[in-house]
Amino acid sequence: MSRGDNKVGSEKATGGQVSILTGDSRTLLPTLPAESIQCCVTSPPYWGLRDYEHDQQIGAEPSPRAYVDSLVEVFDAVHRVLRPDGTVWLNVGDGYARNGGQGNCGPNAKVGNTKKMIQKRNCKVPEVWGLKDRDLMGLPWRVAFALQEAGWILRSRIVWIKKTAMPESVKNRPTNATEELFLFAKQSGYYYDSKGVREESGANLRNYWRLGPDTSGAGHPAAFPRELARRCILLGSRAGDTILDPFGGSGTTGAVAQEEDRNAILIELNPNYNELAKKRVKSSQRRLRFQV
Ligand SMILES: C[S@@+](CC[C@H](N)C(=O)[O-])C[C@H]1O[C@@H](n2cnc3c(N)ncnc32)[C@H](O)[C@@H]1O
Incomplete structure (x- = not known):
């Protein structure tokens, strides 16, 4: 897979600032300015899987329907802060x-x-x-359909093929080794840089991405690969734009946004993960300084 030629030109883009906010996305998103974000790249907790040790955590709802409703609430708030030509890249798992x-x-x-x-x-x-x-509950598609009903335009379903699948002790079905990543737009004319990432052959990027494993988010149980965030950021924004992750976790989106000369706002409930995110963002700053 090759990266497009969309490097920062001679004019200096004003990216590289990462803000890390601690709290519930449903409370903090309404405090951000309207239409200030170009691209949202995120992965919420999956329903009923991990305990992120906070009363307000999403994923611990008593029913999967309530989980879908929680996510619709978050993405309603994202809709307000997204620019009219902005996009959401949403990775959700099943169960x-x-x-x-x-x-x-x-x-x-x-x-x-x-x-x-x-x-x-x-x-x-x-x-x-x-x-x-x-x-199989089909949760990714249930979330996608609920967001569609809430007004989002569903533009793509990308299959993230995991190079190394989590072992499962099953003998009556194939082992799961993929996850969904959805691309949503606010309106039909949205920003998408098809040259941002291409196939090795130079063709338009396909909707299956073979990625990972990636240990750079160590310390968080569910970090996504940097390359996943990088592709979404390069396809969905220009240098200097602001990227949002309302489920910031270990800060993968922020660290990659910074490396790609974008600004980022991360929101995360658990302060311990925000400490980890700060360290990762700092180390990507150091990497950038070293490259200059
Ligand atoms: C799947 S993880 C995100 C991992 C992230 N993509 C990374 O690469 O590190 C989901 C995160 O959402 C956080 N979270 C759960 N409920 C939240 C809420 N209501 N507001 C903000 N963050 C929340 C959890 O603490 C967890 O760290």
Whole structure:
């Protein structure tokens, strides 16, 4: 995969500033100026998977329908801050409805010694969408359709093919090794730099990306690969633009935005991850200085 020739020219772009805010996106997004963001690159918590140790965390809702509603609320707030020609790049994972399992049910239930896992989905099949035991919930598409209904234009579904799949002890279906990444626009005429990233052959970039693993977000359990963020940023913005990540985590989006001469605003609930994000942003600053 090659990068397009959209490097900063002789005129100096005013990128490279990263703001890291601690709090709930639903509270902090309304404090940002309207239409100030060109591109949102993000990955929310997946429903019922990890415990990010905060009462306001998204992903611990009692039902997957409430999870979809939480995300619609966040992206309504993103809609206001996005420029009219802006885009959202959203990576969301799926999960299975399960009956049984062990341990307690309900949000933040702790099971065995996997303290950090919210094991709701291993306790009781959610009573929604006709789900049955062992049904794949289809959450990425349910979120995508809900956002479509909320007014977003769904422009692409990119399949992130994981070079190294997480091992699964299953014998009755193939191992999952892909995730969805959706491209949404606010209006039909949106900014997209098709030269920002190309196939090696020079052809237009395809909608399947073979990426990872990437250990640069170590210290966070669910960081996405830098290359994933880089592609979204190069395709969806110009140097000097501002990129938003309302689920900042370890700061991958911010570190890459800075390297690509963009500004970034990261919002993250858990202050420990923000400390990690600050370190990563600082080290990408050092890398940039070294290159000059
Ligand atoms: C999947 S992780 C994001 C990882 C990030 N892309 C990276 O590369 O490090 C989702 C993050 O959202 C945070 N989070 C959960 N609920 C939130 C909320 N209501 N507002 C802001 N952040 C939230 C979690 O603490 C977690 O770090």
